[in-house]
Amino acid sequence: MADRKTVKAALTEQRIETPSWAYGNSGTRFKTFSQEGIPRDPFEKLDDAAQVHAFTGIAPSVALHIPWDRVDDYAALGAHAESLGLTLGAINPNTFQEDEYKLGSICNPDPAVRRKAQAHLLECVDIMDATGSDALSLWFADGLNYPGQDSLAERQQRLSEALRVAYDRLGQDQRMLLEYKFFEPAFYATDLPDWGTSYAHCLDLGERAQVLVDTGHHAPGTNIEFIVAFLLGRGRLGGFHFNSRFYADDDLMVGAADPFQLFRIMHEIVRAGALEESANVAFMLDQCHNLEPKIPALIRSVLNVQEATAKALLVDGDALAGAQREGDVLGANAVLMDAYNTDVRPLLAEVRADMGIDPDPIAAYHRSGYAEKIVAGRKDGTPAGWGA
Ligand code: AOS
Ligand code: ZN
Ligand code: ZN
Known part of the structure; x- marks a missing residue:
């Protein structure tokens, strides 16, 4: 087992990216629910993200979604992020809302x-140049509802061609993360339905194309840690969209439905040394908080990933290898x-004390008065939300 000091160092260095869209209003396909104090623009989304980072110490970057986060001046957005101790993370194009x-x-x-x-994909690479983002994070809603609606084979051709153009536009320090999803919004066939299809396209494209694993995008019972182990072995795990699912793409808080699965995933990560920054695996959340207040939900989510990571770091690797x-x-x-059955909360409280943050981040956030401040201060204007 790694000694306590090494475990604590790894936990201090861990980085988890939060998504800008989790700070805005969201809902189901039946209704978008409004909350009070919601950010009205990308700058205010960053203000909220800074709270998540302040109370966890390990969430310093924010993924952007274009056009929801489109601004006239990306340098100004970047400067605002910097002033809050944040950086701008993956750029997510939107090719599904028109x-x-x-x-x-x-x-x-x-x-x-x-x-x-x-053209939108290329525009997003321009935005990456302006924000200093290193990842173009691609998810496509493309697919078919009915057999015969279009040619499955020709659609693969078109997909290859478009990805090639986007890939060739990337700079040397930029990469493409290719997300798959087994169904929804298309119900008969999806053009990038699984990790194998994603992986095949990445192999065609080149080394800087890597698979993005959204934990909610699999059929029930799928062994996600196997996919993670396989992709890590081939150097093609680009990152995660963490969330929880009970039935489909529920986008609930990571670790809520199945903390054991999250632990098994993090075990493969730790085993492969992929927690290290040099492994370049992006640990991102992709969640929507429809019922619960957003900032504490994101803090809880970051802590859930941290707890699973702590447990994974506590696996006695020598004993495991010996038994195997x-x-x-x-x-x-x-x-x-x-x-997995170790209570890591005391260890994490120690880690936080060493980092100079409150051992109980959620309680500290509630005491801070930030929630009341944004409710009082954001009465006018239009709250950000899906589609805005
Ligand atoms: C959709 O199901 C995917 O998970 C996307 O990654 C994401 O939720 C969407 O693009 C919001 O930006
Ligand atoms: Zn996703
Ligand atoms: Zn999704």
Whole structure:
């Protein structure tokens, strides 16, 4: 087992990116719920993200979504982030919210629509240049509702062509993260339905194209840690969109439905040394807080990832390897379960004390008065939200 000092150092250095869209209003496909004190623009979303970072100490970057976070002056947005101790993270294009994209974006049968989507991807790389973001994070709603609606094979061709153009536009220090999703919004076929399809496209494109694993995008029962281990072994795990799912793409707080699964994923990460910054795995949240207040929900989510990471770091690697070599099935499983069943909260309180932050981040946030301040201060204007 790594000694306590090493474990604590790894936890101090861990970085988790929060998504700008989690700070705005959101809902289900039935209703968007409004909360009070919601940011009205990307600058205020960063103000809220700074709170999550202040109370956790490990969430210093924010993913942006274009056009929801489109501004005239990205240098000013970057400067605002810097003034808050934040950086701007992955840039997420949106090719799913316009009527023209009804039959798809870069896979659309109409070349004019494909050109429009392609241009948006390139615009997002321009934005990366302006913000200093290193990751173009791609998710496509493209797919079919009915057999025969379009050619599955030709759509793969169109997908390859568009990804190639975007990839070739990236600078040497920039990379492409390619997300997959097994269904929704298309219900019969999705053009990037699984990690294998994503991986194949990444192999075609080149080394700076990597797979993005959104934990909510799999069929029930899928062994996500296997996918993680496989991609890590091939150097193609670009990062995560962490969230929790009970049934589909629920986008609930990571670690809420299945903290054990999160631990198993983090075990593969730790085992492969992929927690290190040099491994370049982006640990991002992709969540929507429809019912619960957003800032404490994001703090809770960051802490859930941190707890799973702490447990994964406590796995006795030598004992595990020994038991595995000897074919000691029960012994090997017991090593993992011992780590998982450890109460890491005292250790994490110590880590926070060492970092100079409150050992109980959620309580500290509630005491800070920030929630009351934003409710009082953001009465006018339009709250940010999905589609705005
Ligand atoms: C959609 O299901 C994907 O998870 C996307 O990554 C994301 O939720 C969306 O693009 C919001 O930006
Ligand atoms: Zn996602
Ligand atoms: Zn999703």
